[in-house]
Amino acid sequence: xxxxxxQLNRVSKKFGSVVAVNDVSLSxxxxxxxxxxxxxxxxxxxxxxxxxxxxxxxxxxxxxxxDLQGETPPYRRPVNTVFQNYALFPHMTISRNVGFxxxxxxxxxxxxxxxxxxxxxxxxxxxxxxxxxxxxxGGQQQRVALARALVNQPKVLLLDEPLGALDLKLRKAMxxxxxxxxxxxxxxxxYVTHDQEEALTMSDxxxxxxxxxxxxIGTPEEIYERPANRFVADFIGExxxxxxxxxxxxxxxxxxxxxxxLTIPVSADKAxxxxxxxxxxxxxxxxxxxxxxxxxxxxxxxxxxxxxxxTDTRYLVRIGEQTIVTxxxxxxxxxxxxxxxxxxxxxxxxxxxxxxxxxx
Amino acid sequence: xxxxxxRRERRKTSWVGRLLTVHGIAGYLFLYLPIxxxxxxxFNASRYASAWRGFTLDWYVSMLQDQALASAVKNTLIVAGxxxxxxxxFGTMVALAMERYRFRGKLAFDALLYLPIIIxxxxxxxxxxxxxxxxxxxxxxxxxxxxxxAFNISFVAVVVRARLxxxxxxxxxxxxxxxxxxxQTFWRVTLPLIMPGILGGALMAFTLSIDDFVIxxxxxxxxxxxxxxxxxxxVKLGVTPEINALSSLMLLISMALVMLSLLxxxxxxxxxxxx
Numbered sequence: 001x002x003x004x005x006x007q008l009n010r011v012s013k014k015f016g017s018v019v020a021v022n023d024v025s026l027s028x029x030x031x032x033x034x035x036x037x038x039x040x041x042x043x044x045x046x047x048x049x050x051x052x053x054x055x056x057x058x059x060x061x062x063x064x065x066x067d068l069q070g071e072t073p074p075y076r077r078p079v080n081t082v083f084q085n086y087a088l089f090p091h092m093t094i095s096r097n098v099g100f101x102x103x104x105x106x107x108x109x110x111x112x113x114x115x116x117x118x119x120x121x122x123x124x125x126x127x128x129x130x131x132x133x134x135x136x137x138g139g140q141q142q143r144v145a146l147a148r149a150l151v152n153q154p155k156v157l158l159l160d161e162p163l164g165a166l167d168l169k170l171r172k173a174m175x176x177x178x179x180x181x182x183x184x185x186x187x188x189x190x191y192v193t194h195d196q197e198e199a200l201t202m203s204d205x206x207x208x209x210x211x212x213x214x215x216x217i218g219t220p221e222e223i224y225e226r227p228a229n230r231f232v233a234d235f236i237g238e239x240x241x242x243x244x245x246x247x248x249x250x251x252x253x254x255x256x257x258x259x260x261x262l263t264i265p266v267s268a269d270k271a272x273x274x275x276x277x278x279x280x281x282x283x284x285x286x287x288x289x290x291x292x293x294x295x296x297x298x299x300x301x302x303x304x305x306x307x308x309x310x311t312d313t314r315y316l317v318r319i320g321e322q323t324i325v326t327x328x329x330x331x332x333x334x335x336x337x338x339x340x341x342x343x344x345x346x347x348x349x350x351x352x353x354x355x356x357x358x359x360x
Numbered sequence: 361x362x363x364x365x366x367r368r369e370r371r372k373t374s375w376v377g378r379l380l381t382v383h384g385i386a387g388y389l390f391l392y393l394p395i396x397x398x399x400x401x402x403f404n405a406s407r408y409a410s411a412w413r414g415f416t417l418d419w420y421v422s423m424l425q426d427q428a429l430a431s432a433v434k435n436t437l438i439v440a441g442x443x444x445x446x447x448x449x450f451g452t453m454v455a456l457a458m459e460r461y462r463f464r465g466k467l468a469f470d471a472l473l474y475l476p477i478i479i480x481x482x483x484x485x486x487x488x489x490x491x492x493x494x495x496x497x498x499x500x501x502x503x504x505x506x507x508x509x510a511f512n513i514s515f516v517a518v519v520v521r522a523r524l525x526x527x528x529x530x531x532x533x534x535x536x537x538x539x540x541x542x543x544q545t546f547w548r549v550t551l552p553l554i555m556p557g558i559l560g561g562a563l564m565a566f567t568l569s570i571d572d573f574v575i576x577x578x579x580x581x582x583x584x585x586x587x588x589x590x591x592x593x594x595v596k597l598g599v600t601p602e603i604n605a606l607s608s609l610m611l612l613i614s615m616a617l618v619m620l621s622l623l624x625x626x627x628x629x630x631x632x633x634x635x
Contacts, residue, residue, distance in 0.1 A: 075536045087531050
């Protein structure tokens with residue numbers, strides 16, 4: 001990680017009595033693909049708007065590069081935005097749209113022309129310059145919005161759910177394309193999305209937000225494998241949550257009593273005391289099913305339901321009296337059906353570090 | 361029993377339907393027949409409206425040669441032109457202020473803005489006359505223009521606000537994101553996009569100004585006779601075919617302006633690029 005592109009220093013934003021962004025600090029490195037991920041209303045878009053300058057922080061500092069932004073208006077910030085609804089100027093041609101920023105910066109006409117056509121080539125829309133935005137499809141408008149921002153060679157590109165209005169197939173294709181483009185031109189991307197899969201696919205690092213706060217910042221793998229708390233574990237992917245009391249704990253390993261006759265082994269990063277009430281998180285794909293107990297840590301259960309979902313088969317397994325956990329197994333073979341049938345008595349097994357202790 | 365009931369009801373409905381159709385036609389005839397008669401008789405070769413004596417354009421020719429009428433037309437155009445220009449600028453500014461900003465007394469201001477549209481012309485006319493007397497302004501073209509501006513601002517503001525209500529604010533943010541300051545944003549993005557609304561409002565103001573009688577009558581002075589006032593004084597001496605011709609012409613112009621205004625308000629979704 002070289003220089004920083006964006007830094008937020010204990011930034012808060014209030015709208016009346018509503019706190020949209022609450023004491024957020026983060027540092028985004030130069031050339032990084034950084035995502036702000038969270039449910040709607042979590043403050044991710046407001047955070048983006050604070051960087052763009054459309055909102056000014058109630059408290060805290062926003063730096064772009066080394067420069068404190070203060071009350072700098074959006075038109076003096078070295079960032080450009082791709083808006084959620086694209087916000088293309090309907091009364092201008094595609095060329096005029098893309099060249100708008102260069103025109104405002106009073107660049108010579110022939111240079112504007114050259115850079116506009118380069119930008120349109122880059123987003124694979126050559127020769128579309130004379131059309132009006134209304135004559136383009138949603139996916140094409142999206143590309144124009146991207147070209148209009150990138151043609152200015154900003155220090156940081158801000159993207160506010162840019163793929164939100166596209167259908168799934170196009171969305172998936174654009175995700176990869178955007179990622180490749182970012183890699184090629186090396187501009188810092190700050191990407192707002194509520195789609196956890198999108199964030200995992202594209203980002204170098206992700207900040208998970210909820211209720212105006214940043215809950216965790218990390219690489220996709222860190223966020224998925226080592227969620228900091230229950231919200232993150234729940235929001236990213238699918239998770240089994242089991243609540244119970246610690247009955248035995250030593251560094252690295254603990255035992256949690258979920259029900260009277262059900263105790264499970266878990267890993268513990270930090271020391272936990274006996275009798276502590278905790279939540280255990282286990283991803284469905286980290287659990288394996290066995291006919292015979294593979295070791296003395298296996299947990300016995302009965303299959304309640306078998307659900308075929310194409311790539312995977314999902315088993316709902318009852319362990320103890322009333323605890324149900326979801327187990328996911330990839331369908332590796334062809335036409336072999338489920339490995340286990342409904343009603344079968346089986347054993348669940350997971351690696352110790354797959355069962356994570358969450359405190360909140 | 362049941363079938364008979366249904367049949368009887370159907371017969372009754374068709375009877376009611378026919379009556380409604382006749383009623384509708386009569387209503388339209390009542391509204392438009394006088395206008396048709398007016399236009400038809402502007403081409404009548406006879407000086408009297410009692411009989412049709414063949415087609416002629418003489419009345420249009422003699423109308424165009426009438427010096428007093430020409431000066432009335434000139435006055436009307438001066439009043440309509442300048443009051444439209446002034447009220448369009450101010451009306452647009454009012455609309456922008458009302459749509460974009462929150463300020464103290466906004467609700468009261470909003471209600472006051474609609475007042476000139478609602479209150480009777482005669483009340484407004486008397487009010488303005490009293491104001492001009494108190495302000496010791498000589499009645500003439502200037503006072504007529506001021507009066508027309510007073511009611512036209514409201515109409516322009518209402519039309520422009522309707523356009524602004526659908527304005528996508530992210531377009532202005534996009535412009536500012538692309539290095540356009542507040543002024544450049546306004547001239548390059550906001551104004552072109554609300555231009556259809558502004559032109560629609562201006563055309564409406566122009567139309568209202570051209571055929572205003574009551575307010576103009578009260579606020580005019582010697583030498584500032586406008587077309588409606590001139591027609592009124594001519595009619596007092598008896599309706600001549602020239603007046604028919606004149607009225608037909610005004611009808612045509614008003615209708616064309618209103619149509620254009622409606623067309624601009626409805627269409628022009630893309631906005632109009634100025635630069």
